Amino acid sequence: MKRIGMLTSGGDCQALNPAMRGVAKTLFNGKEPVEIYGFLDGYQGLIYGRFRLLTYGDFTGILTKGGTFLGSSRTPFKTIQIPGPDGVDKVAAMKQTYYKLQLDCLVILGGNGTHKTANLLRQEGLNVVTLPKTIDNDLWGTDMTFGFQSAVDVATDAIDRIHTTAASHGRVFIVEVMGHKVGWLTLNAGMAGGADIILIPEIPYDINKIAKKIRERHDSGGRFTILAVAEGAISKEDAALSKKEYKKKLEKRRVPSVSYEIAEALREKSGFDVRVTVPGHTQRGGAPCPYDRVFASRLGSEAGELILKGEYGFMVGYKNREIVKVPLEDVAGKLKAVDPDASIVKEAKLLGISFGD
Amino acid sequence: MKRIGMLTSGGDCQALNPAMRGVAKTLFNGKEPVEIYGFLDGYQGLIYGRFRLLTYGDFTGILTKGGTFLGSSRTPFKTIQIPGPDGVDKVAAMKQTYYKLQLDCLVILGGNGTHKTANLLRQEGLNVVTLPKTIDNDLWGTDMTFGFQSAVDVATDAIDRIHTTAASHGRVFIVEVMGHKVGWLTLNAGMAGGADIILIPEIPYDINKIAKKIRERHDSGGRFTILAVAEGAISKEDAALSKKEYKKKLEKRRVPSVSYEIAEALREKSGFDVRVTVPGHTQRGGAPCPYDRVFASRLGSEAGELILKGEYGFMVGYKNREIVKVPLEDVAGKLKAVDPDASIVKEAKLLGISFGD
Amino acid sequence: MKRIGMLTSGGDCQALNPAMRGVAKTLFNGKEPVEIYGFLDGYQGLIYGRFRLLTYGDFTGILTKGGTFLGSSRTPFKTIQIPGPDGVDKVAAMKQTYYKLQLDCLVILGGNGTHKTANLLRQEGLNVVTLPKTIDNDLWGTDMTFGFQSAVDVATDAIDRIHTTAASHGRVFIVEVMGHKVGWLTLNAGMAGGADIILIPEIPYDINKIAKKIRERHDSGGRFTILAVAEGAISKEDAALSKKEYKKKLEKRRVPSVSYEIAEALREKSGFDVRVTVPGHTQRGGAPCPYDRVFASRLGSEAGELILKGEYGFMVGYKNREIVKVPLEDVAGKLKAVDPDASIVKEAKLLGISFGD
């Protein structure tokens, strides 16, 4: 018999349940009997021994459900490493739970932070298989993460809706899309929503070029302009600052986010009525889109098969339309950002989209 | 031959195009020839003589389109009344355009502000027929306005999405719904989205009762709480202030809106992780929902019939499932708010929803 | 303590779960303790004593869920009345279950057939409160039934999608909408989807008038024509037949439904490429729309309040925007059909829609 632990960590997203269902159905449908323990609220459940034995029924009817039925929490890598004010050595506690339950393997679903911890547990000798969950699509070692396409759909819907109101009123509208470090989500939602200007962290912007683009649109008869702006969009001046200086500057920011900063600057420079909309957490909520359901199910079933074969220490990823296993040490601590010279950026520019660069 | 002017004024919403299509198809399908002049960007077009002659084709294929193909603008009642810095007497200018084009009637689509001006034009001797457009459903004289149900759908979708992320993380989430003066939209979206607490301008809240409700939910095993909060939600203390004092207080507010104020207070009082999401302008954008398409088409065709019959000075409204004509003087300057003793409020309370009162 | 039985009967629809949630939350939130027994698969559960005691948790998280968590079945009125081949006197069996469980009241959710049986049980001395569930909106005594608006949304979405393909290919397309006896669903979805021709049971059609309308559209430059056709649409000739003759004719029909019959006739008469699409059971499936969630919740909570007050023998309905209680004997056996002279039909005709009459 195999004994498997399962947990979801970090910000929730839309296809965690289908992915877990994929793992579990594959394991339950295997020849060997299996017990699956679900840890509650991410690594917290593993640390403090909060779990329950899951049955086949737990994985039924969850294909279309957003969120994670196990709960999740953001457990920063550093707080895992360093015994906290509660005096608990968290790594030791996790190992203790693992060994006490006599687990053969942990299945961990999460993004970048989660993978750092997963790799740490692997280094500590635990068997780990991971699945790439994030709406940011910024995990190294996989072309795609689940949650991403669903988030693109939600963000695009927001841009679509803003389009009609922007066109009716002849306004400049900024839609702020999630993504502090990478711009995949903004780039794709921006292209899908027909944004005229897309600002992402990887391509620092020049506010004057943005203002110029808006004026040009206006002068050639365009009534409105839509900007898709990543949470982590950054101006050329700010990108030239040292990390420390930039952090200091952020602390002094009077407005809630960069979008409002850009809006203020554009109002001044262009004289236009500039509005900001922030779909926020809706982007990670709701039912997974069909693409993500299939994709997460496929990754999940392959993770299940790895476990059945006893192959541990991998993230199940997707490369060149093949599902692949990627050594955890290759994934942890790396970021997959948009290459400013990537063909998708070139294509967006051919379509007339400005990146403000 | 009849000569009709048409304009959409105020914030755009989702069924302006179907409503105009309803008027136009009815007029074009009538026996008498008709010319329809579309004024651009609301009253601005009437004031400054910006219009174009519309054809049957202009009204084809717009049933499913959000926004208004004529454009709109917010023209506050006061700036219409008082000659502005541009020296133009706007009422005189509107009359001049009307008479110059030898119009038989103006069809005006809009909300409360728009109706004040429409009534003013009626008093000045122009023939006017209006249609009740607003996502707020706050127009006096009609049970329903178009745009409302579509906005309920968008706001509900936001609450639905927040539900999965709130449940996964065990958080308290505030979804701020449009509505500065009335709570219809928040009340309906809140009930449709399964909000636990609904705060509307008509029922001032006690922050301690809200905190208590959250604690109770938590104590009885609830992992999360969802609040649907109208933009114009107000505390009992603030409701007790004079208008002047309240305005002064608002000017000093450090946060963008009441939701953030409530979030801060709840964080302090309950210790919970409280987040705010603001779907904002997405609520008035995108395709009209089927309900609004039928409703706006029906009102539009009845407005067309009134014009064919030469009956002017009315808003086409909806009362007790009958389409009715309401004298403009009865509509202008009034507000249809949620009665705190209405049966829908009672029913919401029976369902366990708290209004913080 | 109150002991309540609950069942859903007839074809499922989209807001059964919210309605039951409304009843249950109101009862559980009341002062008196309450036990709710859920009968499985409609009257079958009552007849054969298949039920389970429901808890508060059963009604949590079901606001957005389609179908009915209790299951349903179509139990024709006649098989209820007459002891069947299994020798069971079903009415006696239902009474026996009722008395054995010492129920105070049965809450029954269903459409026309369901209400006949509910009234029969009332006549037999049982306490009954009912809720009007049907996508057909054909229940007498209420302006609206839950499930209806959700079905309108699904059927409209189908017509919307067919629009783009019809326009691209210049085709005549028939979308067959549910409704054997009444045309509310077809009428509303047809108007919402911009159908050019709407055929409903209440207004028999002349195939030549339909062909003429299509030719006229074509001659005036229209590339395509969309027909929304109710399952029960009927030609003038067929409407003139006796019931017996018509039934006989239906038995000989070579095609699956009236839509295909109309398509064949139009192909012959007009020479156009005529296609048929049948969304079928999708119209009653999926999440309830926000309108239905609010509406069903409201009716449910009012039903709960009636029970708390001990008022039995009513359907909770909706009249002139007020929630009302309608004596069951007034509801049973009657049908609310579209009046061919209703204002909505007149308005549809003003918009240029043909009913083929």
Next chain:
Amino acid sequence: MKRIGMLTSGGDCQALNPAMRGVAKTLFNGKEPVEIYGFLDGYQGLIYGRFRLLTYGDFTGILTKGGTFLGSSRTPFKTIQIPGPDGVDKVAAMKQTYYKLQLDCLVILGGNGTHKTANLLRQEGLNVVTLPKTIDNDLWGTDMTFGFQSAVDVATDAIDRIHTTAASHGRVFIVEVMGHKVGWLTLNAGMAGGADIILIPEIPYDINKIAKKIRERHDSGGRFTILAVAEGAISKEDAALSKKEYKKKLEKRRVPSVSYEIAEALREKSGFDVRVTVPGHTQRGGAPCPYDRVFASRLGSEAGELILKGEYGFMVGYKNREIVKVPLEDVAGKLKAVDPDASIVKEAKLLGISFGD
């Protein structure tokens, strides 16, 4: 100056407009002046010289629109090759239009049939660049075609809706998904919708194995079973027939499609209530999904760039997440079917899905 012809051919699908917009924006944004001629209704427009000169405005606002604004028609390869009853040598006529307008290149959007003709025109000496449009995803030389993901979304939505009604009534439901020759759409929608059984042309089924699977589900407590069945699903016996014999058998089929045949057989073998739903043409209609909008825009802009560079004779495809140019002679006449040994099929089986094989 460049002079470009553009046409869409074959069944319409959801991202034709974004793809054409991508080509046109890239060409119009290029340095060289360009004229784009749009041929109406596919090859028909090229044959009979029906076209119009397109402007930048024709490509504005069409990113979210389904269908094709140029119109399309199915022009079977054979009728193109052989002068028809109208005496027109169609290939000669197409060449004549091309040379008369002094075109530099034809941009042709279509599926398999379209590509055969496109290659024929290339062989005849015309410059051709093509784009892979089909909901079937069966074009050789590209991993993905646009229209596919949008169709997956629609078909999945149908399965989702059927789920709630199947569960409520405890029924067996067949959802018939488009695809006569290949099963990509059915496979993906089936997996996304949580179908229990998926039948595709590439994997002939054994009706007894399907009946067995349904019984097993029932015996282990499953109330319902969902089958996703491709239009071209085929039994093992039928697959063993010669093409001629099979065609003969199809002509004698009493029911509209294979789904009804399977339903009848299952009713007999299993005794269950088996229903069929056919979403039909809705699968190719409506707005393109965000994935398709981005994908089609990218392919379109790359096609535009090829033309700017004067590289002709290619289909713009997608291989291993790179946009590639595929020689037309490699594409024409080939089919990309599902490999029964593909990893996605294996994964589906790990999830417990039966293919009836």
